[in-house]
Amino acid sequence: MRIPHRRRQRGVRFNITPLVDVVFLLIIFFLVATHFVRSEVHEDVLLPEATQNEEETEEALHRLVITVTADGGYHVGAQQMAPELVDQMIRAGKLESPERYEVRIRSDRSVPYRKVEPIMLTCAQVGVTELKFNIIRP
Amino acid sequence: MRIPSHHHRDEPREDLAMTPLIDVVFLLLIFFVCASVGQLREALLPTRLAAGAVASDEPIEQPDPLGKVWLYLKQNDANRTVFEVNNQKIVEFADLRGLLLELAIAAREIPVILDIAPDVPVGDFIRVYDACREANFDSVHFAVEQKAATAGERKNRNE
Numbered sequence: 001m002r003i004p005h006r007r008r009q010r011g012v013r014f015n016i017t018p019l020v021d022v023v024f025l026l027i028i029f030f031l032v033a034t035h036f037v038r039s040e041v042h043e044d045v046l047l048p049e050a051t052q053n054e055e056e057t058e059e060a061l062h063r064l065v066i067t068v069t070a071d072g073g074y075h076v077g078a079q080q081m082a083p084e085l086v087d088q089m090i091r092a093g094k095l096e097s098p099e100r101y102e103v104r105i106r107s108d109r110s111v112p113y114r115k116v117e118p119i120m121l122t123c124a125q126v127g128v129t130e131l132k133f134n135i136i137r138p
Numbered sequence: 139m140r141i142p143s144h145h146h147r148d149e150p151r152e153d154l155a156m157t158p159l160i161d162v163v164f165l166l167l168i169f170f171v172c173a174s175v176g177q178l179r180e181a182l183l184p185t186r187l188a189a190g191a192v193a194s195d196e197p198i199e200q201p202d203p204l205g206k207v208w209l210y211l212k213q214n215d216a217n218r219t220v221f222e223v224n225n226q227k228i229v230e231f232a233d234l235r236g237l238l239l240e241l242a243i244a245a246r247e248i249p250v251i252l253d254i255a256p257d258v259p260v261g262d263f264i265r266v267y268d269a270c271r272e273a274n275f276d277s278v279h280f281a282v283e284q285k286a287a288t289a290g291e292r293k294n295r296n297e
Contacts, residue, residue, distance in 0.1 A: 048264035052271040053181035109261030133183040
């Protein structure tokens with residue numbers, strides 16, 4: 001009598017193709033979501049050029065970023081603000097966080113100085129010592 | 139009767155498909171390369187304002203040539219920013235930068251006061267301030283036009 005010879009399959013079959021598909025979908029989702037979040041925060045301004053920039057060493061506890069667009073408008077958090085409101089926000093922020101409070105100015109390089117001067121003056125008056133300008137390196 | 143033995147053949151594993159993984163990796167690589175092209179990385183130019191350093195000061199017509207470097211920025215008729223350092227007119231930025239470097243080598247402790255006209259573009263103001271930082275002056279002040287007030291900024295190089 002002949003005993004049939006069976007091939008015994010060793011190991012466990014593991015199909016990773018669905019796993020790859022799921023990972024791919026997740027990555028695409030996070031990339032698209034990050035893109036939309038970033039496009040809301042940053043207005044399109046042509047920053048001035050400078051070479052003496054400093055690396056960020058310590059994270060400020062409270063930071064206010066003021067964008068001054070080419071048409072002279074003030075924007076905070078993707079919302080246009082009146083100059084008086086920007087002034088109030090600087091003062092309020094300093095009262096809320098007396099220590100490690102930072103003001104950043106993202107101004108278009110064509111904006112006249114009279115648009116930026118009030119912000120600098122307010123910062124000096126309320127005692128904001130950390131005032132930084134966003135620039136790009138040439 | 140002879141019972142045949144089971145052959146342990148080394149069969150090639152067909153369950154591990156690397157091709158989709160390689161496709162995904164290449165796709166991601168191409169995406170990040172295309173996304174990063176054209177993006178400008180922003181940096182920070184700091185100005186450390188001295189707390190409570192807004193003081194009234196009489197605007198002086200003739201600054202003391204020994205005590206301060208009074209640097210005016212204004213727009214000429216051609217809408218171009220021109221500079222004046224202690225009554226010395228300078229048109230080109232490269233000349234101003236050279237002068238500031240020479241002054242800083244001679245006397246770094248002399249305060250520099252930037253008096254900027256309202257119509258001067260921020261780009262030019264930043265360039266001049268950047269030149270002052272490059273020259274390594276100890277203190278750079280900003281003159282503001284509001285009830286003859288002066289906002290001061292001091293850099294402590296001993297830190």
